[in-house]
Structures are given as structure tokens and as C-alpha cells.
Amino acid sequence: MGVIKKQILFIINGSIVIVFLSVITIFATGQMKYDNPGQIIPVFYTQNDYVAWKAIVKGRIVSIGEREDTAKQELTRTVQPKTKISVRLYNTDGIHKGTTLYVINTNNLIVSRFTVENIFRSQSFGDMLVGYGYFRLSTIGDRVVQRFEGAYPEFAKIHKARGDYYKNMGEFGNAIKEYNQAIILDANYPEAHIELGKIYFHNNVLQFAFNEFEQAYKNKDRIVDKQDAFELLYYMAKTRYIEAYETNIPATLKEKYIKEGLIYTKEALAIMPDSVEVLYMRGIMCYKNHDPDDVAARKTFEQIIELDPTHTGAYIALSELYLKHKNKNKANYYSKKALEVDPANERARFIYRMTKEK
Numbered sequence: 001m002g003v004i005k006k007q008i009l010f011i012i013n014g015s016i017v018i019v020f021l022s023v024i025t026i027f028a029t030g031q032m033k034y035d036n037p038g039q040i041i042p043v044f045y046t047q048n049d050y051v052a053w054k055a056i057v058k059g060r061i062v063s064i065g066e067r068e069d070t071a072k073q074e075l076t077r078t079v080q081p082k083t084k085i086s087v088r089l090y091n092t093d094g095i096h097k098g099t100t101l102y103v104i105n106t107n108n109l110i111v112s113r114f115t116v117e118n119i120f121r122s123q124s125f126g127d128m129l130v131g132y133g134y135f136r137l138s139t140i141g142d143r144v145v146q147r148f149e150g151a152y153p154e155f156a157k158i159h160k161a162r163g164d165y166y167k168n169m170g171e172f173g174n175a176i177k178e179y180n181q182a183i184i185l186d187a188n189y190p191e192a193h194i195e196l197g198k199i200y201f202h203n204n205v206l207q208f209a210f211n212e213f214e215q216a217y218k219n220k221d222r223i224v225d226k227q228d229a230f231e232l233l234y235y236m237a238k239t240r241y242i243e244a245y246e247t248n249i250p251a252t253l254k255e256k257y258i259k260e261g262l263i264y265t266k267e268a269l270a271i272m273p274d275s276v277e278v279l280y281m282r283g284i285m286c287y288k289n290h291d292p293d294d295v296a297a298r299k300t301f302e303q304i305i306e307l308d309p310t311h312t313g314a315y316i317a318l319s320e321l322y323l324k325h326k327n328k329n330k331a332n333y334y335s336k337k338a339l340e341v342d343p344a345n346e347r348a349r350f351i352y353r354m355t356k357e358k
Contacts, residue, residue, distance in 0.1 A: 040148055040184070043108045052108075055145035056155065058101065059089040062125070064135050082135040085114065087144045089127040092119055093154035094146060101131065102145050103138045111137035156186035163195060172199055190216035190223050194232050201235055206247075210239045226271055233268035234278060237261045241281045245288070258289045279304050280313055287321060294321055312342045319351045328355045 042052030063086040085103075089095070095116060103112035114133025122128050163178035176199060182192040197212030213236045216223075223229045240261035244254045265282035269275065283300035286293045298321055304314040315338035322330035332355035338348035 041108060041145070043102065043104050043110055043145060045110050047107070047109065054148035055102065055104075056148050057090070057143050058095065058146050059087045059127075059129075059144045061085050061103065061135075061138060061140055061142050061144060062088045062128075064138060064140065067132055082138070083132060085131050085133070085135055085138065087129045087131065088125050089119075089129060091154060092127050092129075095119060095129065099146070102147070103135065103142050104145055105137075105139075105142060111135075111142065156182040156189045156192065158182075159185065160189065160192045160195070163192070167195065167199065172203075175199060188215075188219040188222065190219045190232070191228055194228060194235070198231075198235060201239060206239050206243055210236065213239065230268055230271045230275075233264045233271070234275070237264035237268060237278060237281055240264065241285065245284070251290075255290050258285050261285050274307055276304055276308050276311065279307075280311070280317075283314070283317060287317075294325070297321060310341050312338050312345060312348070315341065316345070316347050316351070319348070319355075323351060323355065331355045 040054050040056060043055045044052050064082050065084045065086075066081050067083045087101075095101070097116055097118065099116040101114060101116060102110050103114070105111050112133055112135045114131040114135070116129050116131050118130040120128055120130075159178045159182035163175045163182065166172070166175035166178060176196060179192045179196040179199075182189055183196070186192070193212045193216035197209045197216065200206075200209035200212060213232060216232050217236065220229060220232065223232070240257040243249060244257040244261065249257075262282065262285050265278050265285070268278045269282070272278070279300055283297045283304065286300060287297035298318065301314040301318045301321075304311050305318075308314075315334045319331045319334035319338065322328075322334065331351060335348045335352040335355060338345055339352060342348065
């Protein structure tokens with residue numbers, strides 16, 4: 001590349017910029033393909049530093065020159081080379097005029113610091129910026145980084161999308177890794193917490209699952225898609241439902257989980273009022289608790305039957321409720337309806353026999 005530049009400089013002075021930039025661009029583009037835009041990297045001020053600070057690669061230098069207004073500066077009237085750079089960016093998120101960025105070498109040492117002067121989009125190279133500083137130790141192809149302050153949603157979304165891909169492919173280990181990386185980049189990213197929680201849930205790691213759902217719930221106002229909001233509340237209710245009724249836990253903890261489950265089912269139904277599964281969980285939690293609300297439970301199960309006349313569980317629950325209140329006729333009717341849908345259901349057969357006895 002140096003030989004070509006020298007020959008063109010000697011032969012065609014007017015074409016120097018075009019040819020020079022072409023050569024530089026090939027070099028920088030080849031380097032950029034090895035970068036991971038979402039990766040947090042440690043950077044140092046000197047080789048003797050033991051403590052690094054975190055940064056994210058934003059792009060690479062494609063040209064180094066001099067400021068157009070150098071001769072106008074008050075402090076000097078001489079032209080100073082290496083005071084201006086052009087950078088090819090991965091994206092412009094978090095960057096604006098006046099932003100401070102850093103140039104690092106291959107050892108992740110900071111060799112320059114500069115201020116963004118202009119951001120523009122090139123038809124050939126995409127997002128670009130021009131920055132002013134002193135680049136005596138910088139070279140073409142050096143990485144430009146931005147200090148990591150703890151939340152980079154644009155990069156978190158990249159890892160979330162990768163996690164979705166791996167999850168759909170059944171590669172759950174890689175999916176967990178990507179979702180965790182998204183959370184590192186944006187700790188309050190609700191959708192990443194939801195998807196990570198769902199993986200734990202389906203692997204029956206309920207406490208881990210609920211921890212993730214709870215983190216998402218704290219930031220539910222950031223959820224744009226109603227389906228995502230519903231799924232979060234559904235899984236929170238489902239986790240508490242399973243913990244309350246299908247695990248061996250102390251009575252006080254069971255009642256706590258039921259109360260929480262009732263809250264989550266109510267919020268879920270506000271989004272999707274015809275969800276039969278959420279209605280069923282809510283109905284069970286209404287009457288199978290320390291302070292039951294049988295009226296609310298009955299209305300809920302009747303609503304389920306209207307939506308799904310083949311719902312065996314709702315028929316059995318109604319038969320149990322009426323049997324509890326000594327209404328054998330109603331209990332018999334609903335247990336019989338349950339058997340019409342599922343003739344082998346043991347619970348329905350038991351209630352039906354009890355209500356037939358005189």
C-alpha cells in the first residue's frame with residue numbers, strides 16, 4: 001500500500017486523495033469484519049496499568065489528515081499533521097457532535113483521544129464521523145472505542161436476537177450465553193430477562209426463572225409488544241401456581257405465592273381477557289387458598305366453559321365448589337359434563353359417584 005501511494009503522489013497529484021482513500025478503505029474494511037460490535041473490551045492508558053476500564057468498539061480509522069481550520073487557530077499558525085481522522089462506524093448510537101471517543105492499538109492501549117466534529121452517512125461506506133484531536137501515535141485501521149457506562153441497548157438487542165436464534169435452534173446453552181450478554185450490556189432489558197426466564201422455567205429451575213421474570217417486571221414499562229407483556233405476566237403467574245400447588249413448601253410461603261399469582265393473573269387478563277389458561281389458574285387460586293373466594297372462582301370457571309365447552313378442569317372445579325356447598329345436584333351435573341369430555345377422568349368419576357349416593 002505504501003508503494004502505490006508513493007507512485008501516485010509522484011505521478012498524479014490531483015488523484016492522490018481518491019486513490020489513497022481506496023487503499024485505506026480496503027485495509028479498514030478487512031479489519032472491521034473481525035470486530036464484534038457488541039463486545040465489551042478492557043482498555044488501558046499505559047502498559048503498566050493493572051486496572052482497565054470497559055469500552056465498546058465503535059469503528060475503525062480510515063484516514064488521518066489535518067484540520068481544515070488549523071491555520072485559523074490562535075495558538076499556532078503552522079500546519080500540524082495528524083489532527084483529523086475519519087472513522088467508519090458500525091452505527092451512530094450514542095454518538096453525537098462533541099462526544100469524546102478514544103483510539104486504541106492492538107494491545108488495547110489508548111493512543112489518542114478526540115472529539116466528534118461531524119457525523120454523516122456515505123453511500124459507499126455507511127456511517128462515518130470526522131473527529132479532531134492529536135493522532136501522532138494512531139495509524140490507519142486502529143479501533144475507535146467509546147467508554148462503556150453500563151447500558152448500551154443497541155448492542156443488547158443484537159445479543160438478544162442471537163439468543164432468540166439459538167433458542168429456536170434448540171441450542172439453549174448458547175442462547176443463555178447470548179441473553180446474559182444482552183443483560184450485561186443493558187441490565188434493565190426486559191425482553192432478554194423474559195426469554196432467559198422461559199428457558200429456566202421449561203427446565204424446571206423455577207427460582208431462577210422467577211428471578212428473571214421479576215427483573216423484567218420491574219421494567220415492564222419498557223415493553224412495547226403487548227404479547228411480550230402478557231407472556232411475562234403469564235409466566236410469573238404460572239411459576240407461582242406451580243410452586244404453590246405442585247411443590248412442597250411451607251403454608252405461609254404457599255399463601256404468599258398465591259396472593260402474588262392472583263395479582264399477576266389479574267394484570268395478564270387486563271391484556272388478554274379471554275386467556276383460558278390464565279383464567280383457570282386464577283379460578284383455582286381463588287378457592288384453593290387460606291381465605292377462599294368461592295363466588296369469584298365460580299364466575300371464573302363459568303367464563304372458561306363459555307370460552308371452551310370442553311375444558312374438563314373447569315367442570316371438575318365447579319363440581320367441587322358445589323359439593324363443598326352441599327349442592328349435590330349441581331355437583332352431579334358438572335361432574336357428568338366432565339365425564340362426557342373425559343370419560344376416564346378419575347376425579348370426575350369420584351365426584352359423580354358421591355353425588356349419586358343417597
